[in-house]
Amino acid sequence: xxxALEINGLVxxxxxxxxxxxxSLTVAQGARHALIGPNGAGKTxxxxxxxxxxxxxxxxxxxxxxxITVLPxxxxxxxxxxxxxxxxQLFADLTPLETIxxxxxxxxxxxxRWWQSLLPDPAAADEVEQLLRRFRLADVMNVPTSHLPYGxxxxxxxxxxxxxxxxxxxLDEPAAGVPESERHDILAAVAALPRDVSVLLIEHDMNxxxxxxxxxxxLVGGALYAEGTPDEIARDPRVRAVYxxxxxxx
Amino acid sequence: xxxxxRSGFGEQIAQLSRWRWGEMLFWALALMAILFFENRYLLLTxxxxxxxxxxxxxxxLGYAGIVSLGHAAFFGVxxxxxxxxxxxxxxxxxxxxxxxxxxxxxxxGFVTSFLVMRGADLTRLMVTLGIALLLRELANxxxxxxxxxxxxxxxxxxxxxxxxxxxxFGKTSFIYCLSVLFVLFLLARRIVHSPFGLSLRAIxxxxxxxxxxxxxxxRRLVAIYTIAxxxxxxxxxxxxxxxxxxxxxxxxxxxSADLLLVLVIGGTGYLYGGxxxxxxxxxxxxxxxxxxxxxxxxxIGLVLVMLVLIGRERxxxxxxxxxxxxxxxxxxxxxxxxxxx
Numbered sequence: 001x002x003x004a005l006e007i008n009g010l011v012x013x014x015x016x017x018x019x020x021x022x023x024s025l026t027v028a029q030g031a032r033h034a035l036i037g038p039n040g041a042g043k044t045x046x047x048x049x050x051x052x053x054x055x056x057x058x059x060x061x062x063x064x065x066x067x068i069t070v071l072p073x074x075x076x077x078x079x080x081x082x083x084x085x086x087x088x089q090l091f092a093d094l095t096p097l098e099t100i101x102x103x104x105x106x107x108x109x110x111x112x113r114w115w116q117s118l119l120p121d122p123a124a125a126d127e128v129e130q131l132l133r134r135f136r137l138a139d140v141m142n143v144p145t146s147h148l149p150y151g152x153x154x155x156x157x158x159x160x161x162x163x164x165x166x167x168x169x170x171l172d173e174p175a176a177g178v179p180e181s182e183r184h185d186i187l188a189a190v191a192a193l194p195r196d197v198s199v200l201l202i203e204h205d206m207n208x209x210x211x212x213x214x215x216x217x218x219l220v221g222g223a224l225y226a227e228g229t230p231d232e233i234a235r236d237p238r239v240r241a242v243y244x245x246x247x248x249x250x
Numbered sequence: 251x252x253x254x255x256r257s258g259f260g261e262q263i264a265q266l267s268r269w270r271w272g273e274m275l276f277w278a279l280a281l282m283a284i285l286f287f288e289n290r291y292l293l294l295t296x297x298x299x300x301x302x303x304x305x306x307x308x309x310x311l312g313y314a315g316i317v318s319l320g321h322a323a324f325f326g327v328x329x330x331x332x333x334x335x336x337x338x339x340x341x342x343x344x345x346x347x348x349x350x351x352x353x354x355x356x357x358x359g360f361v362t363s364f365l366v367m368r369g370a371d372l373t374r375l376m377v378t379l380g381i382a383l384l385l386r387e388l389a390n391x392x393x394x395x396x397x398x399x400x401x402x403x404x405x406x407x408x409x410x411x412x413x414x415x416x417x418x419f420g421k422t423s424f425i426y427c428l429s430v431l432f433v434l435f436l437l438a439r440r441i442v443h444s445p446f447g448l449s450l451r452a453i454x455x456x457x458x459x460x461x462x463x464x465x466x467x468x469r470r471l472v473a474i475y476t477i478a479x480x481x482x483x484x485x486x487x488x489x490x491x492x493x494x495x496x497x498x499x500x501x502x503x504x505x506s507a508d509l510l511l512v513l514v515i516g517g518t519g520y521l522y523g524g525x526x527x528x529x530x531x532x533x534x535x536x537x538x539x540x541x542x543x544x545x546x547x548x549x550i551g552l553v554l555v556m557l558v559l560i561g562r563e564r565x566x567x568x569x570x571x572x573x574x575x576x577x578x579x580x581x582x583x584x585x586x587x588x589x590x591x
Contacts, residue, residue: 051462052461053458053462072461072466073461073462074461074462074464074465074466074467075466077461077462077463077464078464082462082463082464083462085459085462089456089458089459089462090455090456090459091451091452091455091456091459091460092455092456093451093455094448094451094452094455097262097263097266098266098448098451099452101263101266101445101448102445102448102449102452102463103463105445105448106445106449106463106464106465107464110445111445111446111449111464111465111470112445112446112470112473113444113445113446114440114441114444114446114447115440115444116444116445117264117267117443117444118263118264118266118267118443118444118445118448119260119263119445120260122260125258125259125260125262125263126259128259128263129258129259141262160459160463161462161463163463164463164464
């Protein structure tokens with residue numbers, strides 16, 4: 001079976017600094033794959049390379065066997081790869097209703113239809129409704145995004161990525177900065193992602209990683225350091241040494 | 251579309267583009283101007299084509315976030331095209347000439363849009379300014395075609411659609427300009443409430459995220475810039491056709507800068523800003539320049555500063571206080587009627 005996402009020998013340099021070093025990684029179909037690493041390990045750079053915000057200096061990215069290395073960001077979304085952002089990147093003046101309508105109409109390829117009203121198809125309206133309800137946004141759907149509480153914005157961030165019907169979803173620290181009281185909604189939303197979506201989760205929070213992932217890759221200094229099941233990673237003394245801050249011989 | 255039967259959520263979505271009663275009132279008042287201000291047709295005509303010109307800027311600035319200091323470039327192309335077509339009897343019928351002028355400006359807009367896309371706000375200001383200056387110098391250089399500083403003279407306009415001759419009071423010309431404004435406004439309204447229009451607002455808000463949900467940002471910006479150029483070209487053509495004159499100042503920097511000013515007065519991103527701005531600006535200009543011909547710009551400046559200090563939202567609330575009370579009272583009565591069978 002073709003992997004959902006395959007990365008081969010990816011390299012990214014910023015001036016003299018190598019942010020990503022010869023990274024190879026495979027995300028299986030339907031996987032719940034986590035990418036962890038200490039601060040500055042280059043996790044977000046990897047997301048930006050995969051999503052097309054950055055161009056790699058070397059290496060290849062295959063999405064379900066298709067080479068997407070040189071595709072621009074928007075074309076990757078259409079090919080089935082979407083992402084969320086560690087720091088909310090939303091449309092401040094738009095309401096959640098408008099935001100989700102937009103994402104759905106873009107996915108349906110209606111984005112250039114200047115002559116028609118928004119989503120006249122009842123099936124599309126149903127879909128917008130389901131997304132808003134699933135992500136607990138229906139009650140605030142007519143409030144401008146900039147006025148939403150942070151937790152709701154975080155949910156919208158994920159809903160927006162899901163609305164593109166991705167085959168592969170890159171979640172960049174979905175729970176970052178969410179207060180404890182609103183955390184549950186986010187975790188539930190992440191746990192409820194459909195199984196046919198392969199997920200690459202970039203995360204700091206070890207509880208979330210170990211409860212969610214069935215495979216973990218550890219990134220250190222821009223290079224792949226270790227990879228395995230959650231058990232293997234938890235037991236790996238080298239990972240504990242580098243990442244969990246414990247001496248290797250403990 | 252309000253008349254299409256949609257249930258529940260579809261209704262919510264349709265609600266986003268529904269006609270508000272304030273909008274209908276606005277156009278009803280505009281129509282009534284034909285009847286009640288017979289001796290001000292010249293001024294009203296200028297307001298109409300200026301409104302269309304500002305609407306064009308609102309499409310790119312208010313909806314797509316593209317700043318421009320050279321929007322007069324397209325106005326000028328439209329103005330000269332219409333002038334030359336009429337002067338040399340190439341296209342005598344005004345409406346047809348209007349389309350040709352609009353499409354010429356559109357072509358220039360499409361070609362230059364690729365320059366404008368290269369870079370952020372400050373670069374865009376400079377590039378748009380540069381393009382307008384370039385066109386002005388070209389018009390100056392080829393003065394045997396454009397008439398140079400004297401402009402195109404001796405334009406005689408044929409009747410609109412072969413039926414309505416331009417009269418000396420400017421009635422035909424006002425109705426003509428107002429009709430074009432209304433039709434193009436309807437089109438613009440359609441565009442901004444479409445999926446395409448929504449994607450533009452998303453791009454203005456956050457181009458990074460727009461591309462991350464699959465929107466080809468630059469292509470969309472090229473599209474709206476080209477459409478806006480058409481609007482500006484038509485506005486320029488209307489100004490030529492209604493005044494039977496086109497001179498180098500159609501390209502002038504002042505015109506582009508005034509345009510921004512007018513849009514700021516009216517407010518960006520809700521389509522009516524351009525129309526209201528044009529109305530306020532021209533009326534102020536008219537009143538102030540008859541009162542103090544030399545210093546009217548001082549007062550315009552003062553108005554602008556006041557506007558920024560007080561804030562448009564607050565002014566809007568002041569203006570809408572009366573009408574909204576009436577609207578609410580009417581609605582309350584309607585609901586009371588529904589309840590009692």
